[in-house]
Amino acid sequence: MLTEEEKKEIQEEIKQYPYPAVACIDALKIVQNHRGWVSDESVRDIAQLLSISNEEVDSVATFYSRIYRKPVGRNVILICDSVSCMILGYESLYNYISKKIGVSFGGTTSDGRFTLLPISCLGDCDNAPVMMINNDHFNRLTIEKIDELLDRYK
Template sequence: MLTEEEKKEIQKEVKQYPYPAVACIDALKIVQQHRGWISDESVKDIAQVLRISSEEVDSVATFYSRIYRKPVGRNVILICDSVSCMIMGYESLYQYISKKLGISFGGTSSDRRFTLLPISCLGDCDNAPVMIINNDHFNRLTIEKIDELLEHYK
């Protein structure tokens, strides 16, 4: 069941479009904002609000890389693995974080504090390597900076 607040936020988006289904991506983002991810139940609930089939909603949900169809940790670390960051050494950064948290790309730490994912180019290539934690952007990263940085995310 969607909360009243979620429904209200979705309806606000629906209003600016010619028909409700246009708000599909907005609706997925709204629900994910509240719950952290999109469950099968959320897919069905969104479909009902937008008056389309849940298969249609799921086809959209599974297409976009920033819609999570599996639960993620409280914080999501996205490490850029594109070519400029590769040249500037993202791999050693990844290995350090992976070892520290005990997870590989796609994994969530057992305390659910972090999920670690790769991300394509973040458009900050002159300051590579780059990563995002939740909505925060970090660049010119070195292994020495990582421990302190992660401390800010509980």
């Protein structure tokens, strides 16, 4: 069941479009914003609200990299693995973080604190290497900065 708040936010998005199905991506993002990820049940609820099939919603949900169809941790670490960050050594950052929190790309820590994912170019290549934690952007990263940075996210 979508909450009243989620429904209200989705209806608000629908208003700017010629028909409800256009709000599909917005709806997925709204649900994910409230719940961290998009479950099968949420896919069905969104489909019903937008008057389209479950499959249509799922085809959209599974296409976009930033829609999570599996539960993620409380904090999502996104390390840029694109070429400029590769040249400036993202791999050593990844190795350090991966070892520190004990999961590889795609993994979530057992306490649910972190999920570690790669992301393609974050558009800040002159300040490589770069990563995001949740909606926060960090650049010119060094291993020395990582411990303090991760400590901020509980």
